[in-house]
Amino acid sequence: RPILLWFRRDLRLADHPMLHEAVRSGRPLIPVAILDPVAEGWGAAARWRWGEGLRVFGAALAARGARLVLRRGLAAEVLAQLAGETGAEAVWWSRAYDPAARARDVAVKAALRGAGMAARSFPGHLLFEPEAVATGQGTGYKLFSAYWRAASRLDPGRPLPAPGALSVPASWPASEDLAAWRLGAALRAGEDVLRHHSAPGEAAAQARLSGFLDTRSARYAERRDFPAEDATSGLSEYLTYGEVSPRTIWSETARAGGNAKFLSELGWREFAYHLLHHAPGLAQDNWNRDWDRFPWRGDNADAEAWRRGMTGEPFVDAALREMYVTGRMHNRARMVAASYLTKHLRTDWRVGLDWFADCLTDWDPAANAMGWQWVAGSGPDAAPYFRVFNPVTQAEKFDPDGAYRRRWIAEGRADPHPDARAYFQAAPRAWALDPQAAYPVRRVAPAEGRQRALDAYERWKTLK
Numbered sequence: 244r245p246i247l248l249w250f251r252r253d254l255r256l257a258d259h260p261m262l263h264e265a266v267r268s269g270r271p272l273i274p275v276a277i278l279d280p281v282a283e284g285w286g287a288a289a290r291w292r293w294g295e296g297l298r299v300f301g302a303a304l305a306a307r308g309a310r311l312v313l314r315r316g317l318a319a320e321v322l323a324q325l326a327g328e329t330g331a332e333a334v335w336w337s338r339a340y341d342p343a344a345r346a347r348d349v350a351v352k353a354a355l356r357g358a359g360m361a362a363r364s365f366p367g368h369l370l371f372e373p374e375a376v377a378t379g380q381g382t383g384y385k386l387f388s389a390y391w392r393a394a395s396r397l398d399p400g401r402p403l404p405a406p407g408a409l410s411v412p413a414s415w416p417a418s419e420d421l422a423a424w425r426l427g428a429a430l431r432a433g434e435d436v437l438r439h440h441s442a443p444g445e446a447a448a449q450a451r452l453s454g455f456l457d458t459r460s461a462r463y464a465e466r467r468d469f470p471a472e473d474a475t476s477g478l479s480e481y482l483t484y485g486e487v488s489p490r491t492i493w494s495e496t497a498r499a500g501g502n503a504k505f506l507s508e509l510g511w512r513e514f515a516y517h518l519l520h521h522a523p524g525l526a527q528d529n530w531n532r533d534w535d536r537f538p539w540r541g542d543n544a545d546a547e548a549w550r551r552g553m554t555g556e557p558f559v560d561a562a563l564r565e566m567y568v569t570g571r572m573h574n575r576a577r578m579v580a581a582s583y584l585t586k587h588l589r590t591d592w593r594v595g596l597d598w599f600a601d602c603l604t605d606w607d608p609a610a611n612a613m614g615w616q617w618v619a620g621s622g623p624d625a626a627p628y629f630r631v632f633n634p635v636t637q638a639e640k641f642d643p644d645g646a647y648r649r650r651w652i653a654e655g656r657a658d659p660h661p662d663a664r665a666y667f668q669a670a671p672r673a674w675a676l677d678p679q680a681a682y683p684v685r686r687v688a689p690a691e692g693r694q695r696a697l698d699a700y701e702r703w704k705t706l707k
């Protein structure tokens with residue numbers, strides 16, 4: 244009897260514990276992907292990028308004689324239906340750790356077992372299962388340094404090889420058409436714009452990893468904060484959709500001579516899931532509930548200018564425009580842009596969290612929430628709220644020759660960078676942006692914005 248392999252954020256063949264075990268079972272395998280309400284709830288860029296990943300992964304399966312069966316609907320119902328059509332009596336998947344997916348998976352497991360089927364979940368998305376790293380008291384860590392000290396002592400094990408040909412059923416159940424899912428329909432910038440900046444799939448991930456280890460890794464620690472440079476790995480979108488496993492990155496980095504700083508950044512990804520495991524509310528609520536009383540502004544006109552990359556603060560605008568056009572934003576720029584929204588514009592971090600979730604092709608439910616709460620000051624091990632990034636000095640320090648800002652700001656330039664022009668072409672018509680118009684005046688002077696933030700912080704301290 245066949246096994247249904249339900250693929251979600253694990254679109255790879257190599258180092259895939261579930262697939263490895265399935266192949267060893269010798270049973271026919273039916274790979275399935277389901278467009279269910281959880282996936283439909285993702286942001287526009289994430290949905291599109293997942294679809295790109297499915298396309299490439301489907302082709303990789305086809306090269307091994309298998310197919311990726313696509314169905315839309317409630318996961319429990321789709322899986323029961325497929326079991327009826329194929330005679331499968333087991334459904335396997337790789338574990339997901341964010342609250343929405345976890346709640347779904349618990350319900351799916353109960354429904355399948357209730358119907359007499361076997362449901363089994365596997366690790367693979369993380370180096371270490373979130374509960375595998377625990378303090379002496381058996382609780383979770385709140386500080387990254389202590390977490391990573393403990394986690395680094397564990398052995399993630401060796402990556403598993405990719406399987407050869409897959410055992411397949413005598414006949415295949417019908418599949419829906421990926422194009423008919425229209426996963427890119429909600430993209431404001433359009434699929435062609437993002438496609439230009441994204442190369443989906445396992446082979447592309449592997450090439451990106453080798454390229455990084457061969458050339459950029461040596462200067463990573465020194466240059467990773469400069470957004471105009473291609474100095475980081477660019478692996479986040481591959482990790483998000485499981486096109487490479489963190490264990491493969493870990494072991495190949497070790498083989499290439501190691502890189503403690505880079506691996507500790509991978510550790511932040513692990514830490515984000517560790518935090519989310521112990522406090523699922525992290526994804527939406529202030530981790531420290533004292534912040535519920537902070538006088539955040541809800542969505543507002545300044546925040547809208549921020550979303551459009553029209554605040555008049557060049558480093559911040561460059562960051563927002565970069566994300567809009569490429570689906571990515573450099574980490575330093577994420578920190579400065581998030582600080583500007585939550586401090587200078589005193590806007591609730593969830594307004595920014597939602598915009599990032601809609602625009603990032605590497606959107607990750609744990610890293611995004613942890614990143615925003617870190618910047619806002621409401622999270623565990625967070626930067627204190629009174630530490631306000633100055634967008635001008637940050638730009639002077641990390642974009643000293645202005646190359647990053649020039650790449651994204653077209654206004655006032657006779658011959659703007661093609662990416663700066665692309666931003667205006669990709670922006671929604673309703674925004675009525677004009678590259679010939681003058682660059683907007685600052686919505687708030689850096690010093691004034693900083694003072695406003697500090698005043699709000701002082702008020703809040705008397706309330707908490």
Ligand code: FAD
Pocket residue numbers: 467475476477478479480482483505508509510511512513515572573574575577578581599603605606607608610611612614615618
């Ligand atoms: P590298 O520097 O090459 O790092 C290697 C890997 O380590 C990354 O691919 C990523 O998986 C992980 N990593 C690095 N930095 C962090 C970090 N601070 N937190 C968690 N993991 C990290 N990352 C996402 O993957 N998805 C998000 O939605 C996301 N949202 C963020 C929101 C804010 C406000 C902030 C401040 C950071 C956010 N990050 C997010 C973290 C970080 O900015 C990106 O992981 C990084 O820029 C990706 O580029 P890279 O792959 O070249 O990273």
